Amino acid sequence: MQTLKQQWFGNVRGDILSGIVVALALIPEALAFSIIAGVDPMVGLYASFIIATVIAFAGGRPGMISAATGAMALVMAPLVRDYGLNYLLAATILTGVIQILLGVLKVARIMKFIPNAVMIGFVNALAILIFMAQLEHFIGISTMTYVFVAVTLILLYTLPRFIKVIPVPLIAIVALTSIAIFSGVDLRTVGDLGTITQTLPTFFIPDVPLNFETLKIILPYSISLAIVGLLESLLTAQIVDDMTGTESSKNQEARGQGIANVITGFFGGMAGCAMIGQSMINVKSGGRGRLSTLVAGIFLIFLIIVLGELVVQIPMPVLVGIMIMVSIGTFDWSSFKYIMKAPRTDALVMLATVVIVVYTHDLSKGVFAGVVLSAIFFVVKISTVKIMKEGNRFTVDGQLFFASTDGFVEYFKKADIQEENLTLDFSNTRIWDESGAGAVMKVVELLREKGIHVNLIEIDASSKKIMDKLDGILSSH
Amino acid sequence: MYKHILLASDGSENAVRAAKEAVKIAFCNEESIIDVVYVVDFDQSKTDVLHAGSSETLDIERRKKNSKVLQYLNEAKVNYKTTILHGKPGPEIIKYANDQNVDLVVIGSRGLNALQEMVLGSVSHKVIKRVNCPALVIK
Numbered sequence: 062m063q064t065l066k067q068q069w070f071g072n073v074r075g076d077i078l079s080g081i082v083v084a085l086a087l088i089p090e091a092l093a094f095s096i097i098a099g100v101d102p103m104v105g106l107y108a109s110f111i112i113a114t115v116i117a118f119a120g121g122r123p124g125m126i127s128a129a130t131g132a133m134a135l136v137m138a139p140l141v142r143d144y145g146l147n148y149l150l151a152a153t154i155l156t157g158v159i160q161i162l163l164g165v166l167k168v169a170r171i172m173k174f175i176p177n178a179v180m181i182g183f184v185n186a187l188a189i190l191i192f193m194a195q196l197e198h199f200i201g202i203s204t205m206t207y208v209f210v211a212v213t214l215i216l217l218y219t220l221p222r223f224i225k226v227i228p229v230p231l232i233a234i235v236a237l238t239s240i241a242i243f244s245g246v247d248l249r250t251v252g253d254l255g256t257i258t259q260t261l262p263t264f265f266i267p268d269v270p271l272n273f274e275t276l277k278i279i280l281p282y283s284i285s286l287a288i289v290g291l292l293e294s295l296l297t298a299q300i301v302d303d304m305t306g307t308e309s310s311k312n313q314e315a316r317g318q319g320i321a322n323v324i325t326g327f328f329g330g331m332a333g334c335a336m337i338g339q340s341m342i343n344v345k346s347g348g349r350g351r352l353s354t355l356v357a358g359i360f361l362i363f364l365i366i367v368l369g370e371l372v373v374q375i376p377m378p379v380l381v382g383i384m385i386m387v388s389i390g391t392f393d394w395s396s397f398k399y400i401m402k403a404p405r406t407d408a409l410v411m412l413a414t415v416v417i418v419v420y421t422h423d424l425s426k427g428v429f430a431g432v433v434l435s436a437i438f439f440v441v442k443i444s445t446v447k448i449m450k451e452g453n454r455f456t457v458d459g460q461l462f463f464a465s466t467d468g469f470v471e472y473f474k475k476a477d478i479q480e481e482n483l484t485l486d487f488s489n490t491r492i493w494d495e496s497g498a499g500a501v502m503k504v505v506e507l508l509r510e511k512g513i514h515v516n517l518i519e520i521d522a523s524s525k526k527i528m529d530k531l532d533g534i535l536s537s538h
Numbered sequence: 539m540y541k542h543i544l545l546a547s548d549g550s551e552n553a554v555r556a557a558k559e560a561v562k563i564a565f566c567n568e569e570s571i572i573d574v575v576y577v578v579d580f581d582q583s584k585t586d587v588l589h590a591g592s593s594e595t596l597d598i599e600r601r602k603k604n605s606k607v608l609q610y611l612n613e614a615k616v617n618y619k620t621t622i623l624h625g626k627p628g629p630e631i632i633k634y635a636n637d638q639n640v641d642l643v644v645i646g647s648r649g650l651n652a653l654q655e656m657v658l659g660s661v662s663h664k665v666i667k668r669v670n671c672p673a674l675v676i677k
Binding site: 176177180181184296299300302303304305306337341344345393395399 | 588
């Protein structure tokens with residue numbers, strides 16, 4: 062791992078330039094995710110500024126970008142709808158506290174238990190939900206709305222081939238907002254959905270009663286937010302690790318995410334996490350160090366303070382177009398090949414995760430269901446014991462432990478064995494516990510009663526140990 | 539003669555042909571080592587990480603993509619190592635070759651995606667223009 066000095070000042074020029082690029086790319090997303098969450102655009106913009114700034118210091122993955130995100134916005138939307146902004150801010154602080162705790166408890170290790178089928182389902186569901194959230198902003202509003210969405214998409218699709226330095230969404234926004242203003246077409250704008258205040262965020266304590274009732278309302282949301290935030294952050298950290306060929310501290314990142322959320326909650330920002338797309342933009346633009354994340358946060362708020370009046374005039378259809386592109390970029394397009402090629406159960410877990418998220422609109426529920434489902438599939442798979450017969454040689458295939466012994470014993474109860482001598486081959490199995498050893502003894506006895514002599518071969522050392530321990534108790538010879 | 543030979547590989551048939559020529563040159567000098575450089579595009583990282591359960595599987599999957607070349611080098615019993623770089627293939631290969639002071643770059647003229655190369659200009663063309671050492675382009 063690099064020294065702290067390297068993490069900050071190892072790549073100053075690249076970090077400053079990429080931070081500026083990211084700030085420009087962050088603005089439309091922060092606006093759109095505020096709208097998804099159902100809060101004023103400032104809540105998302107403040108969150109992006111504060112989270113990026115704090116995570117630059119507290120995070121464990123230099124060069125990763127954290128801000129207001131779609132995944133978190135989707136989780137918090139019902140809370141905002143039912144209880145309002147103050148409860149969201151309280152939930153954001155609690156989310157941070159949970160994440161700090163999980164970080165201290167070294168949550169990164171637990172991440173390994175989340176199968177990749179679930180993670181693929183997670184990003185796909187996220188992409189679908191971001192897309193679905195755009196529908197109400199352009200379906201059946203006006204013909205011009207459709208035209209602007211279409212033009213935005215065409216620009217976003219074609220321009221990257223020719224323009225590499227400036228983020229293309231920014232070009233689309235500048236060009237199309239100017240066209241909309243000067244031609245005077247009637248389009249809904251960001252200003253119709255909220256106001257932009259051109260000031261820095263200030264510290265305040267969310268106005269919620271400090272009682273058990275409040276906790277009961279916000280805790281379920283905070284748990285969901287904490288899980289979703291850490292999932293996306295740790296996945297993003299892995300991607301940035303890979304892109305840069307460096308390592309990062311996942312537990313420090315989890316704690317950093319928590320600290321960032323606590324602080325953003327006290328400054329009127331919504332909960333956020335790391336962003337896959339923005340982090341990739343940062344690395345591609347040359348960002349590697351902590352400085353890039355800090356520059357992104359500070360330049361973002363600078364732009365809002367200077368250009369706030371212009372931001373409210375951005376037509377919604379342009380923002381919708383950008384978000385459709387974000388959802389296309391988020392979706393894992395190799396999933397179709399995955400469904401065909403991966404084991405049936407993995408494909409099913411992936412699809413189940415997507416379906417449950419799209420149905421419940423809660424990413425954490427989908428992840429939970431996916432993990433449970435794959436755990437069940439795993440148990441079923443591992444507790445299946447097959448026996449292959451070849452002459453008088455019976456090969457046991459699978460693991461022998463408390464959950465799998467039934468099938469093993471059952472086979473020999475039913476089997477119609479003519480041979481007087483048979484060999485039980487253990488080369489493809491292992492005995493894990495006393496149940497496994499007991500089952501083997503039981504089968505030996507069962508067959509002896511039928512007048513069949515059993516020869517056990519190829520038992521590995523650790524299985525033998527368990528068998529030997531029970532030798533005294535079980536009267537097999 | 540050439541000691542540190544950089545073999546740029548994208549796992550394609552063309553890269554295997556380049557490997558054959560690299561081996562011929564490596565045989566001239568016992569101390570030669572072929573450095574098989576495989577560049578993972580930034581955009582590929584997300585898909586790869588998502589589909590690999592751990593960093594170990596990630597590494598294995600990438601070696602598999604390069605398996606034809608590695609298999610050939612194994613059979614030829616030549617000294618080799620693999621290096622995985624991240625970013626745009628052309629610039630990354632050039633940067634690595636110049637930083638490491640390699641003695642020779644061996645590269646195939648065509649990659650996996652013919653259409654992309656027509657539009658963007660070929661990787662091999664960029665590489666031969668900008669590396670500081672001799673380069674061998676294999677047809």
